Each structure stands twice: as C-alpha cells, then as structure tokens.
Amino acid sequence: MPDIAFWNKCNNKCVMCTNAPEFAAQDPAQYGLKRQVEKLERYLKGLGPIYLKNADKADFISLTGGEPTLHPDFFRLLVYFRKRLPGINITLLSNGRRFADKNFTRRLLKAAKSPFTAAVAVHGASARVHDKVAGVKGAFKETIKGLKNLSDGFERQAGQLEIRIVLHRLNVGELEKILEFLLKRFPVVARYRVVVMHYEIEGMSFENHDRLALSLSESANAINAAGPLIKRFPDLRLYHFPLCLVGRELRSRCWITLPPEDRVYSEKCAKCRAGKKCLGLMLEYYRKFGDGELKLL
Ligand code: SF4
Numbered sequence: 001m002p003d004i005a006f007w008n009k010c011n012n013k014c015v016m017c018t019n020a021p022e023f024a025a026q027d028p029a030q031y032g033l034k035r036q037v038e039k040l041e042r043y044l045k046g047l048g049p050i051y052l053k054n055a056d057k058a059d060f061i062s063l064t065g066g067e068p069t070l071h072p073d074f075f076r077l078l079v080y081f082r083k084r085l086p087g088i089n090i091t092l093l094s095n096g097r098r099f100a101d102k103n104f105t106r107r108l109l110k111a112a113k114s115p116f117t118a119a120v121a122v123h124g125a126s127a128r129v130h131d132k133v134a135g136v137k138g139a140f141k142e143t144i145k146g147l148k149n150l151s152d153g154f155e156r157q158a159g160q161l162e163i164r165i166v167l168h169r170l171n172v173g174e175l176e177k178i179l180e181f182l183l184k185r186f187p188v189v190a191r192y193r194v195v196v197m198h199y200e201i202e203g204m205s206f207e208n209h210d211r212l213a214l215s216l217s218e219s220a221n222a223i224n225a226a227g228p229l230i231k232r233f234p235d236l237r238l239y240h241f242p243l244c245l246v247g248r249e250l251r252s253r254c255w256i257t258l259p260p261e262d263r264v265y266s267e268k269c270a271k272c273r274a275g276k277k278c279l280g281l282m283l284e285y286y287r288k289f290g291d292g293e294l295k296l297l
Contacts, residue, residue, distance in 0.1 A: 002043075002061065002062075003061075003062045003064050004036075004039075004040075004061060004062065004063055004064065005023075005031060005064055005065065005066065006031065006036070006063040006064060006065055006066070006068035006071055006074075006077070007028070007031050007065045007066040007067065007068050007070055007071040007074075008023050008024055008026050008028055008031050008065065008066040009024060009028060009065070009066050009067065009070055010024065010065055010066045010067040010070070010095070011067055011070060011095070011097060011136065012067065012095045012097070012134045012135060012136050012139055013134070013135030013136060014095075014121075014123070014133060014134050014135060014204070015132075015133055015135060015168075015170065015204065015205070015208050015211065015212065016133070016166055016168050016170075016199045016204065016205040016208070016212055017203055017204040017205065018200050018202040018203040018204070018205060019065075019066070019203040019204065020202075020203040020204070020206075020207075021204070021207075023066070023203070024066065031066075031071070032072075032073070033072075033073040033076060033077055036077055037077075037080060040080075040081065040084060041084075044084065059088065059089065060088060060089040060090075060091060061081070061085060061088055061089070061090050061091070062091045062093060063078075063081070063090065063091065063092045063093065064093045065093070067094060067095055067097075067098075068092055068093070068094060069092075069094055069097075069098040069099075069104070069108075070098070075107055075108075075111050078090075078092075078108075078111045078112065079111050082111065082112065082113050082116075087115070088115070089115040089116070089117060090112070090115070090116050090117070091116075091117040091118075091119055091162075092112075092116070092117070092118050092119065093119050094118060094119065094120055095120065095121060095134065095139065095143060096118075096120035096121070096142070096143040096146035096147055096150070097139060097142040097143055097146055098146065099118075099120075099145075099146030099147070099149050099150050100141075100142040100143075100145035100146045100149065101149075102149055105146070105149040105150060105153050106153070108150075108153075109153045109154075109156075109157050109159065112159060114157075114158035114159055115158075115160075116158075116159045116160070117159070117160040117161075117162050118150050118154075118159070118160070118161055118162065119162040119163075119164055119195070120143065120146065120147055120150070120161070120162070120163060120164065121143075121163075121164040121165070121166060122143065122144075122147070122163055122164070122165055122178060122182075123165075123166070123170075123171055124140070124171055124174050124177075124178065125174055125177035125178045125180070125181035126140070126177075127140040127141060129170070129171055129174050130143070132170065133170055133171055144185065147161070147163065147185075147186065148185075148186075151186055151188075151191055151192060154191065154192075155191060160192075160193060161191065161192040161193070162192065162193045162194075162195055163182065163186075163192055163193070163194050163195070164194075164195045164197065165178055165194065165195070165196045165197070166197055166198075166199050167196065167197065167198055167199060167214065167219045167222065168198075168199040168205070168212040168213075168214050169211060169212050169213055169214045170211065170212065172214055172218060172219055172222050173222070175196070175222045175223070175226050176222075176225070176226045176229055179194075179226060179229040179230065179232075179233070180229065182194065182233075183229070183232060189232065189233050189234060190234060192235075193235040193236070193237065194233050194235070194236040194237070195236075195237045195238075195239055196223060196230075196236065196237070196238055196239070197238070197239035197240050198214070198216055198219045198239070198240040198241060198282075198285075199212060199214065200240070200282060200284070201282070201284040201285060201288060202284060206284070209288070213288075215289055215293060216241065216242060216245055216281075216285065216289070216293060217245055217293040219241070220241055220245035220246050223238060223241070223246060223247075223250065224246065224247040224250065227247060227249065227250060230250060230253070231249075236253060237253055237254075237255050238250065238253045238254045238255065239254075239255055239257050240257075240258065240279065240282055241254050241279075242278055242279065242280060242281060242294060243274045243277065243278040243297060244272065244274065244278070244294055244295040244296055244297050245293065245294070245295065254278075254279075256278075256279040258279060258282065261283075262282060262283050262284075263279050263280050263281065263282060263283060264280055264281050264282075264283050264286045265280040265281075266280065266281060266286065266290075266291035266294065267291070268291050268294045268296060269291075269294070269296075271296060272294075272296040272297050273296075273297045274296075274297045278297075281294075
C-alpha cells in the first residue's frame with residue numbers, strides 16, 4: 001500500500017520537510033473526505049495510478065501530510081480507512097502536537113484499531129532545538145505531551161508508538177541528548193520504537209539545503225558515537241544509511257525503506273560485498289555529495 005497524502009496543511013514549518021511549498025498551497029478540497037474516499041475506492045479497484053509513492057507495497061499504508069490530524073474529517077476518514085483495509089498496518093505520520101489533547105488521543109485510540117502505528121518526530125532534546133527545526137514556538141512542549149498521552153494510551157490498547165529523529169546539520173550534535181532525554185522521559189523502552197534517519201533532500205529540505213547540508217559520514221559518526229545509548233533501545237532502527245559507514249555492531253539495525261527508484265548503487269558499490277542488503281545511497285544525496293565517502297565492505 002502506498003503513502004497517502006491525507007491533508008496538505010500543517011501547523012509546523014519544519015526546515016527539513018520533504019514537501020515543496022506548492023503542496024501546502026493547493027486547494028485542500030482535493031484532500032477532503034469525499035475525494036479521499038473516491039481515491040481509495042479507485043485504488044482498491046486497481047484503477048491506478050492513484051498514489052505515487054510506494055504504490056506497489058501491499059502490506060502497509062502511511063498516512064502523511066501536511067499534518068494528517070488537522071484534517072477536518074480526520075476521525076471519520078480514519079475509521080473508513082481502517083474498515084476498508086482490515087489487517088493492513090496503518091502508520092500515521094504526525095508532529096504529535098494534537099495528541100497533547102487527551103480527549104483527541106482517546107478518540108484516536110478508539111478509531112485506529114490494530115495494526116496501527118503512530119510515528120511522531122522529535123527534533124531535539126529541548127524546546128530551543130526542537131522549535132527551531134519545527135519553526136514554531138511551543139511545538140516541543142505539545143509534541144512531548146502528545147507522546148506521553150500516546151504512550152500511556154498504547155499501554156492499554158494494542159498499537160505501536162514510533163519516535164522519529166531526522167538528522168541534519170541543525171540537530172546532528174543533539175542525537176545523544178535526544179536519546180538520553182527519551183530514556184529519562186519515556187523509560188519503558190519496550191513500549192515504543194525509535195527510528196533515526198538521515199534527512200532526505202526533497203521539497204523544503206532541498207530549498208533549505210545551505211542550512212541543512214550534512215554528509216552521511218558525519219551523520220554516521222554521530223550514530224556510531226551514540227552506540228552505547230542506541231543499544232539501550234530494544235527496537236531502534238536506522239534508515240537511509242549505507243552499511244559501510246555504520247559501525248559493525250549497529251549494522252543489523254539498518255533498514256531499507258526507500259523504493260529502488262529513490263536509491264543508487266555507485267560504481268564503488270559494485271566492488272562491495274554488501275550487495276542488496278545495503279540501500280546504497282539516496283539518489284538526491286548521491287547527486288549532491290557523490291560517493292567519495294563510501295568505504296565498501
Ligand atoms: S559500498 Fe555501497 S553497497 Fe557497499 S556498504 Fe557502502 S553503500 Fe553499501
């Protein structure tokens with residue numbers, strides 16, 4: 001199942017957002033209840049192409065935005081998607097701010113039903129860093145409160161909480177602090193998953209690249225240095241990293257989540273033993289940074 005743009009407006013202005021400004025400027029009516037239902041029904045009947053990203057994946061669906069929880073018919077649509085896609089894992093990608101409202105979280109847990117994952121991004125260990133990346137003062141406070149409500153809710157009801165950390169120039173030095181913060185604020189680590197990923201160069205992150213530019217080597221160095229902390233999380237996954245830059249003991253945590261058309265194996269990779277176990281390089285990254293830093297296995 002594909003990535004589905006649930007709603008095109010957002011209440012954050014994340015500096016590394018992969019959406020282009022034109023997306024938010026679109027008429028939101030095309031993401032309204034009626035249009036979303038039409039699109040899903042057409043997709044289920046095979047009358048594609050309806051969704052562009054990950055359209056060939058059959059076992060999961062990602063609801064993206066914008067911020068999906070701002071959709072005026074959020075709960076009605078969620079109930080509808082759940083009903084039409086029984087057994088399919090629905091992942092809701094969110095900035096988590098609306099879950100600061102306990103009542104909103106309660107309604108989500110009632111509507112979502114397993115298998116369901118709420119994936120929320122944390123950009124820093126403090127309001128200073130997180131809010132700078134999110135572009136909104138007060139975002140950190142709401143996101144962390146939202147995470148607490150979700151975490152408490154998933155304790156009582158099946159469902160998975162995922163905390164995402166997207167690394168770029170503005171927060172790479174913060175990785176260990178974020179992990180320490182999570183251990184302190186959310187000490188029951190079995191209750192959630194952490195995903196640490198290198199930023200994707202697309203949309204706003206492409207536009208803001210002068211501020212964000214970070215090589216995979218630098219990012220991987222931060223991850224390798226955080227190894228002892230990473231090991232304290234039973235389910236911590238690393239996305240978008242070439243295996244040859246990641247320390248041996250962390251390689252089993254590397255996942256390939258990008259489709260083949262968004263990745264590239266360079267000439268260097270042809271001489272490497274990793275083969276298809278490694279994602280190679282993100283295509284846009286390769287265009288900007290080349291493959292000089294790859295070490296091969
Ligand atoms: S050289 Fe290429 S295939 Fe080998 S580990 Fe590095 S990125 Fe992966």
